[in-house]
Amino acid sequence: MAMEENEQSAMAHVVFIPYAMTSHITPLVHIARLLAFHGLKVTIIAPQHNALLFQSSVDRDCLFSGSNITVRTIQFPSEEIGLPVGIENFIASPSMEIVGKVHYGFLLLQKPMEQIIRELNPNCIISDMFFPWTVDLAEELQIPRFSFQPATFIHQCAWVFIRELKLYENVASDSESFLIPGLPLDINMKVSEIEDFLKGETEFRKTVDDVLQAEIRSHGIIHNTCSELEPGFAQLYEKARGVKGWHIGPLALFINNYEAQISNNSCCDPWKGYGDCFDWLENQQSNSVLFVCFGSMIRFSDDQLEEMAVGLKAANCPTIWVFKEQDKNEEDGFSSKRFKEMKGENMFIIEGWAPQVLILKHGAIGGFLTHCGWNSILESLAVGVPLITWPLFSDNFYTDKLLEKLGLAIGIGAHVWNPGFILSCPPLSGEKIELAVKRLMNNSEESRNIRENAKLMAKKLKIATEEGGSSHSQLMGLIDEIKRCAFKNVGILPS
Numbered sequence: 413m414a415m416e417e418n419e420q421s422a423m424a425h426v427v428f429i430p431y432a433m434t435s436h437i438t439p440l441v442h443i444a445r446l447l448a449f450h451g452l453k454v455t456i457i458a459p460q461h462n463a464l465l466f467q468s469s470v471d472r473d474c475l476f477s478g479s480n481i482t483v484r485t486i487q488f489p490s491e492e493i494g495l496p497v498g499i500e501n502f503i504a505s506p507s508m509e510i511v512g513k514v515h516y517g518f519l520l521l522q523k524p525m526e527q528i529i530r531e532l533n534p535n536c537i538i539s540d541m542f543f544p545w546t547v548d549l550a551e552e553l554q555i556p557r558f559s560f561q562p563a564t565f566i567h568q569c570a571w572v573f574i575r576e577l578k579l580y581e582n583v584a585s586d587s588e589s590f591l592i593p594g595l596p597l598d599i600n601m602k603v604s605e606i607e608d609f610l611k612g613e614t615e616f617r618k619t620v621d622d623v624l625q626a627e628i629r630s631h632g633i634i635h636n637t638c639s640e641l642e643p644g645f646a647q648l649y650e651k652a653r654g655v656k657g658w659h660i661g662p663l664a665l666f667i668n669n670y671e672a673q674i675s676n677n678s679c680c681d682p683w684k685g686y687g688d689c690f691d692w693l694e695n696q697q698s699n700s701v702l703f704v705c706f707g708s709m710i711r712f713s714d715d716q717l718e719e720m721a722v723g724l725k726a727a728n729c730p731t732i733w734v735f736k737e738q739d740k741n742e743e744d745g746f747s748s749k750r751f752k753e754m755k756g757e758n759m760f761i762i763e764g765w766a767p768q769v770l771i772l773k774h775g776a777i778g779g780f781l782t783h784c785g786w787n788s789i790l791e792s793l794a795v796g797v798p799l800i801t802w803p804l805f806s807d808n809f810y811t812d813k814l815l816e817k818l819g820l821a822i823g824i825g826a827h828v829w830n831p832g833f834i835l836s837c838p839p840l841s842g843e844k845i846e847l848a849v850k851r852l853m854n855n856s857e858e859s860r861n862i863r864e865n866a867k868l869m870a871k872k873l874k875i876a877t878e879e880g881g882s883s884h885s886q887l888m889g890l891i892d893e894i895k896r897c898a899f900k901n902v903g904i905l906p907s
């Protein structure tokens with residue numbers, strides 16, 4: 413980097429505030445690291461245990477590429493909200509009640525975080541969408557506030573259009589579809605697939621209202637998506653909301669490129685602790701293995717796990733199945749009775765956290781059975797792995813429709829949205845799971861087309877994140893905008 417750029421950007425200090433979900437924390441910290449790599453001064457404010465998720469990456473950046481990043485930890489009010497120390501993230505929350513408490517804990521952190529930000533006196537705040545109060549503070553400090561939206565444009569358009577137009581009201585039954593009008597792609601949703609807060613008053617609806625209100629008062633919105641995946645959506649969303657957006661996805665790919673640049677200097681073993689899995693993968697044929705993982709939070713019922721076991725076994729395809737601690741429902745539940753039986757030559761089981769990004773990169777992986785968490789989708793498409801989509805909650809169903817339109821996935825046939833990550837829908841049958849796996853993992857024309865599309869998309873995404881590419885240009889534009897605001901420091905906020 414040119415010295416001149418370094419000197420100039422040293423003036424710009426950006427504060428980042430991640431929220432309580434790994435799928436929000438990881439991409440926001442990616443942005444922080446990228447901005448620091450491009451010479452900006454960065455401070456990330458987070459409770460202690462959440463900070464542990466990224467402290468080592470940040471330390472490596474500081475050591476090997478001279479990044480100026482400080483992690484400012486803050487005491488989580490565990491005692492006040494009646495939670496054991498260390499539960500600051502929805503991953504660690506075994507029930508929706510605890511999720512509510514963690515969220516409340518973050519509401520209580522508003523005042524101490526405001527105080528830290530005032531002390532730091534930064535030039536810019538980039539906050540997770542779930543901290544709408546940061547827009548008030550930014551206005552008070554006369555600095556720009558950017559909201560970070562970790563999911564798709566489709567989902568964000570749907571939040572606005574479905575609510576405003578009440579599209580679901582003209583549909584005869586929950587299983588019938590309606591078209592979301594005005595989108596660049598024809599997206600049809602069943603009423604059973606959309607979030608409950610879009611259809612009526614719920615507690616979360618108020619939170620969403622606050623998020624959307626804060627968004628339109630922000631200097632801009634940062635999206636972890638790109639025009640290669642959602643052509644024409646950025647312009648639509650910007651027009652509909654009246655706020656400038658920067659779409660800089662896939663962030664996982666940017667960080668990959670960046671880590672590749674510094675990896676010569678660092679000496680960590682990425683497979684540390686997962687050697688057995690790597691050895692097993694090395695013995696599989698190229699594109700032959702199905703990876704099965706449902707993000708950081710989903711919790712299945714024993715009945716559903718049983719159906720999954722039956723379906724995966726019948727599909728008879730080499731599989732890595734990631735089985736989460738939170739799935740171990742009861743002493744005599746699925747885990748103890750059936751799980752060990754499932755292990756075998758064709759089935760590698762990871763209990764707990766999997767090195768998903770590394771697994772997806774391995775040439776033996778030929779498909780990914782996923783709930784459509786947006787980070788998982790981006791990580792998979794970045795390396796050209798096609799998908800079997802099993803949407804379950806949150807924004808999963810919009811992503812499922814998008815992937816189907818782009819010819820990148822086979823849908824498993826799930827159509828019921830769950831109000832949380834502890835699933836309440838009836839189990840999907842083993843037959844459906846078997847059929848979907850066979851459709852993707854056999855060598856039919858359909859599967860070859862999807863595989864080809866996925867490889868092509870990986871190429872497009874790579875180009876998007878390289879110099880001159882769409883997301884790269886957006887990232888550079890965002891950095892320039894932050895510097896511009898830091899230099900002027902007055903008169904930059906929308907009235």
Ligand code: UDP
Nearest residue numbers: 435707708709765766768769785786787788
């Ligand atoms: N993840 C992982 N190992 C696991 C489960 C999840 O590394 O065993 C990571 C995954 O790579 C992704 C994130 O956790 O970055 C999950 O985010 P996503 O948006 O896909 O789903 P969510 O957790 O929000 O449902």
